[in-house]
Amino acid sequence: MRWSWRIGRLGGVDIFIHATFFLLLAWVALEHWAAARSGAAVFEGVAFILAIFGCVLLHELGHATAARRYGIPTRDITLYPIGGVARLERMPDDPLEELWVAAAGPLVNVAIAAGLYVVLVVLNQWTPLEQMGVARGAFLARLLVVNVFLVLFNLIPAFPMDGGRMLRAVLAMRVEYVRATQVAASIGQGIALLFGLAGLLVFNNPMLIFIALFVWIGAAQEASMTQMKAALGGIPxxxxxxxxxxxxxxxxxxxxxxxxxxxxxxxxxxxxxxxxxxxxxxxxxxxxxxxxxxxxxxxxxxxxxxxxxxxxxxxxxxxxxxxxxxxxxxxxxxxxxxxxxxxxxxxVGEFLMIQSALETGVVGRPPRLRGLDAS
Known part of the structure; x- marks a missing residue:
């Protein structure tokens, strides 16, 4: 993969890391050095980021493991500064299977958070939330909070987050798959609009605006891709x-x-x-x-x-x-x-355009083009 390097293989899945990930590590190291002028602080900051992305990797492996249960292999997992992406060969056709595959990632973070909580209680190292910050508080306590955040963020019912796929799967149990995708995408874009307005008018937070754009584009892409695959279905x-x-x-x-x-x-x-x-x-x-x-x-x-x-x-x-x-x-x-x-x-794009023209054209279609009609 371009700009990505293979760093290993877990559970039969190749793991890649994108070049921009190292820019994130460099930025974290510089920020901790500027704040503390200490090599120990830099080491802890970088180690914390690596621990976070270890949890992200386990999250993606959760998706891959659930998909394998339904006979769907995972091509690879790539870690980016904004998260990880597990490339499945395909999404499950059964909505219930898609629900479990989508939910597997957040469930991994729930398990990690629960395990960290038990360790902190046993070691008596829990830090109150009001005393916790990006670089303050016990290492494991901050990692627990990050995992809780990953669960909540991924359960937002909007593509491309897991919550959007879970919502689509639930809707697809009652309505046709393309319609379920359109409804889920519309809900996701509504949430993106709220995030954008909140980031712009209420909190003056560029990150919320970025998330809004990310969600809006992801919802639109998922809807268009699903429509395209539906249009191609049944055509040799x-x-x-x-x-x-x-x-x-x-x-x-x-x-x-x-x-x-x-x-x-x-x-x-x-x-x-x-x-x-x-x-x-x-x-x-x-x-x-x-x-x-x-x-x-x-x-x-x-x-x-x-x-x-x-x-x-x-x-x-x-x-x-x-x-x-x-x-x-x-x-x-x-x-x-x-x-x-x-x-x-x-x-393939030209074929779809011809199909669309035929379906919206006059009733009497030229016989030689009948072979292009999927119906």
Whole structure:
């Protein structure tokens, strides 16, 4: 992942840390140094941040563990300065399963807070709240308070927080899934508006305004993504795949790919050999190789040999999900090792526009376009 480094693997899930996380650590270290001029204070401040993100990591592993119970693998977990993100292969189709997956993260923080409370009581180290601050009070007591905050914050019924997904799951038990998402997104945007007004007019707090923007954008994205997946459901990949495209041979030079890019709009190229599809040459890999080794470099030396594919009978929703998960631009449509076509995010978008035009157009549709209708 770009700007992220793999730091380990827990429970079968790769753990990444984003580069900006180190900026947070540096800022915390500088703040504690400026306040106390003490290496011990800096160490404690950085250790406290690391402990917080240890709890965040356990929160995300809670989601991953619950998802695994329902047969859904987690691709990876990435830690950012604003929190963590567990990338599931997909969300559960059953609303009750989605409810448990969403609730698993906050439940982990509840368990951590309860465990810390028992330890503090046994050690008699509890610090009264009025005597507690960001850098004041017992280490474990402050960590307990942070976990309580994580529970409360994540239970806000707004996307992209867990509370928004829990609300959607509860609504989906009674109404259709897309409608449940729209209602949950609207509630979330209403909460975002309240946060924004409170931050701007009442508390003069930039953080509340930031949270409001974060929630508003997250709600809008979740609603649009759910609508798109619903529109793609039940449509096989073969109906939307690109069938007119350029392919390369393993022995071709990169200069041929450059010619194809200049002659048309295709950016990624399947590499087809005697046995069928052997690789994918992406535009980014192409340009990097040309700058490094020159245009006469063979395609076989640059192409990606590991790549995602989709069967022509698999649904477009599945294909779109794979495009998202692999962070790639092109998905080959393959059957028995033979390349039949290509799926790109652009042609999926164009397919949806055509579908929308057909559904809102006149009753008499041209027969040759009937195959694009999902109904």
């Amino acid at each position: 990949a073969r109906r939307a795949m690109i069938t007119e495209y350029r392919a390369l041979a393993p022995g071709d030079s990169l200069s041929r790919a450059l010619e194809y890019i200049l002659a048309g709009s295709q950016t990624d190229f399947p590499v087809v050999g005697p046995t069928g599809l052997e690789g994918i040459l992406t535009r980014s890999d192409l340009l990097a190789a040309v700058a490094r080794s020159g245009p006469q470099t063979p395609v076989v030396d640059v192409m990606q040999r590991e790549f995602e594919t989709v069967e022509p009978t698999e649904m477009l929703e599945v294909a779109f999900g794979r495009l998202e998960q692999c962070a790639c631009r092109t998905l080959p449509v393959v059957h028995d090792g033979q390349l039949l076509g290509l799926i790109t995010s652009e042609n």
